[in-house]
Amino acid sequence: MKPYIYITRKLPEAVVESIRQTYEVKMWEHEDIPVPKEVLFSEAQKADALLTMLSDQIDEEILTAGNQLKVVANLAVGFDNIDVKTASRLGIAVCNTPDVLTDTTADLTFALLMAAARRIVEAAEFVKEGNWKSWSPLLLAGHDIHHKTIGIVGMGKIGETVAKRATGFDMNILYHNRTRKPEIEQKLGAVFTSFEELVEKSDFLVCLTPLTPETKNLFTRDVFKKMKQSAIFLNASRGPVIDEQALYDALVAGEIAGAGLDVFEKEPINAEHPLLTLPNVVALPHIGSSSVETRTDMMKLCIDNITAVLDGTEPKTLVNKDWKPLVNA
Structure with a gap:
């Protein structure tokens, strides 16, 4: 069974097509409407990885919804929307997108x-x-x-x-x-x-x-x-x-x-x-990093981080530095 990746906002198909052969990938169908909390909870119950936006609250309820979540990749430099402490306790890697923006x-x-x-x-x-x-x-x-x-x-x-x-x-x-x-x-x-x-x-x-x-x-x-x-x-x-x-x-x-x-x-x-x-x-409507080139690079970095964790290696931009990959990831 392929690992399951859930993306909380609709991204360009050209960005995610490279991982569809290896992983099961599902995206929230809207570009400009946040995923409802109940939908996010339902997807987190079965997800191996979440690719999230800064507007998504990834709290303890989401992090503990299932038992196979391994990584949360946030499409932002900031990660104050994620309960990093709980993620670390559960062995879940938290990643962000610094430098490229x-x-x-x-x-x-x-x-x-x-x-x-x-x-x-x-x-x-x-x-x-x-x-x-x-x-x-x-x-x-x-x-x-x-x-x-x-x-x-x-x-x-x-x-x-x-x-x-x-x-x-x-x-x-x-x-x-x-x-x-x-x-x-x-x-x-x-x-x-x-x-x-x-x-x-x-x-x-x-x-x-x-x-x-x-x-x-x-x-x-x-x-x-x-x-x-x-x-x-x-x-x-x-x-x-x-x-x-x-x-x-x-x-x-x-x-x-x-x-x-x-x-x-x-x-x-x-x-x-x-x-x-x-x-x-x-x-302005929170568009600090919003150029086509930079947002695309941010998306690709999130995907790179997710695939690294699911392959059992350390991601490029790890937030919780005490995280270690599982031996049998």
Whole structure:
């Protein structure tokens, strides 16, 4: 009997056709609708492998639904949707997709910064709605990016790559991270600061920190009050690292100039979300790594990780490093 792989979102057939001869493969039939929990539970009861999305909650109930699950491959760098501790206890490998999306996510993050700074979305809608009647000196005037100070909270690989792009705009680069990165300081001229100093000095504050118990609601109303009134806040990490009500209140009060958000506390959001009512907010639907090339590479990496585990070898990008393949896998 072939090992059974369940994929929680419809992927291009060209990506999965290579494994159909060796494995039994089934996909959820929708590209843009999450698999219901009851369906996921039913499939997990018989699956040897799950290829999951960040929106899928892979909790203890799912991990213990059956007795043959060997690997969960998450189509994301983050894995806060997976109960890694329980997976490790059960001998289930957890894999993610780092590195292959670094440049693409950094591109999007910097594009979000530029869009928020120069009011790109607002200006495009202004033209489409027929409101452009004449030229005026301060028509939709935004903020310069060049020679300004960018503060990056979370100097991982994506943070470093965003900083690299900032050098092309002659920006001053500040960063805050759990550990100092001397090699980045030397290579890019970045300056390590305390969180408080970064908040006070940044013209553009870019949040790229992972979601942990320590970073949840890291950005509160008090934090926003300490930022420059001309500052713009960007979040391309995880929605729950900010207090969205606090951000809304800070924007309405004029305590900061604008925001660019690729992530939200609860996704997807609806059109009535308070932040969407503000003209100085650029909102995107969590598309940081969404290029055709990168998403395809992420899918292939997930499949490579799954086949490695089912073949009894160590996958390329293992999250729970204490996992060991079963002798008779």
